[in-house]
Amino acid sequence: MADDATLRRLLAGIGRGEADRLAELYDLTSPKLYGLILRIQRDRSLAEDVLQDVYMRIWQAAGAYRPEAGPPMPWLVTIARHRAIDSVRRKTEVQGPELESGEDWVARLIDPRDEAAAFQNREALVACLGRLEPLHRDCVVLAYCEGRSREELASHFDRPVNTIKTWLHRALAGLKTCLETAS
Numbered sequence: 001m002a003d004d005a006t007l008r009r010l011l012a013g014i015g016r017g018e019a020d021r022l023a024e025l026y027d028l029t030s031p032k033l034y035g036l037i038l039r040i041q042r043d044r045s046l047a048e049d050v051l052q053d054v055y056m057r058i059w060q061a062a063g064a065y066r067p068e069a070g071p072p073m074p075w076l077v078t079i080a081r082h083r084a085i086d087s088v089r090r091k092t093e094v095q096g097p098e099l100e101s102g103e104d105w106v107a108r109l110i111d112p113r114d115e116a117a118a119f120q121n122r123e124a125l126v127a128c129l130g131r132l133e134p135l136h137r138d139c140v141v142l143a144y145c146e147g148r149s150r151e152e153l154a155s156h157f158d159r160p161v162n163t164i165k166t167w168l169h170r171a172l173a174g175l176k177t178c179l180e181t182a183s
Contacts, residue, residue, distance in 0.1 A: 002028040002029070004071045004072060004073070006028070007025070007028070007029070007071075007072035007073060007076075008067050008072055009021075010022075010024055010025040010028075011025070011058075011062045011065045011072055012062075014058065014059060014062035014063075015062040015063035015064075015065065016063075022055065022058070022059055025055075025058070026055055029073070029076055030051060030055075032073075032077075033051060033054060033076060033077065033080040034047065034048075034051050036077060036080050036081060036084070037050045037051055037054070037080055037083070037084040040081065040084035040085060040087075040088060041084045041087050041088055046087060047084070049087075050080075050083050050084050050087045051080075053083050053087075054076075054079055054080045054083050057079050057083065058076065058079060061079070088134075089134075124178075124179055125175075125179070127178070128174075128175050128178035128179055129141075129175070131174065131178060132171050132174055132175070133171075135157065135167065136167045136168075136170065136171040136174075137171065138157075139153055139157065139164060139167045139168060139171065140167075140168060140171045140172065140175070142156065143168060150164045150165060150168070153168075
């Protein structure tokens with residue numbers, strides 16, 4: 001790992017548009033930043049994409065780095081952390097849990113016998129599910145759409161069964177409250 005003075009010099013060069021300084025910074029810092037990103041974004045391919053995005057952001061923002069604000073490595077780590085979290089949020093917002101059947105998981109949660117309310121209920125359900133923590137939402141969907149047991153969910157999420165029980169309880173309570181206020 002490079003010292004603060006080296007990183008400050010490289011960021012100053014990047015701020016002046018010196019591309020070779022970015023390559024040097026990448027060589028010195030990418031292992032640490034990639035490790036951080038991979039802990040947040042567990043998909044290696046997506047983590048690599050996020051890492052590239054991080055260095056694009058550094059290229060664009062290096063001129064805004066101020067040494068008096070603090071050492072450069074925490075600044076770089078903050079950029080990487082925010083990009084990784086954004087990547088995870090985008091993925092979970094768009095996809096939700098994958099169902100084995102390939103069926104729309106929101107549709108599976110709505111009572112199919114009540115066609116008149118299905119459209120309105122769908123919008124409310126999507127909005128309320130969107131307010132849940134992504135892991136809690138995925139847990140509920142897998143439990144109620146796929147019929148997975150608490151033990152299967154514990155294995156899937158690599159968490160204790162009691163944690164899964166708590167997630168389900170809190171998520172269902174949150175959904176109930178949200179759907180009652182939406183009605």
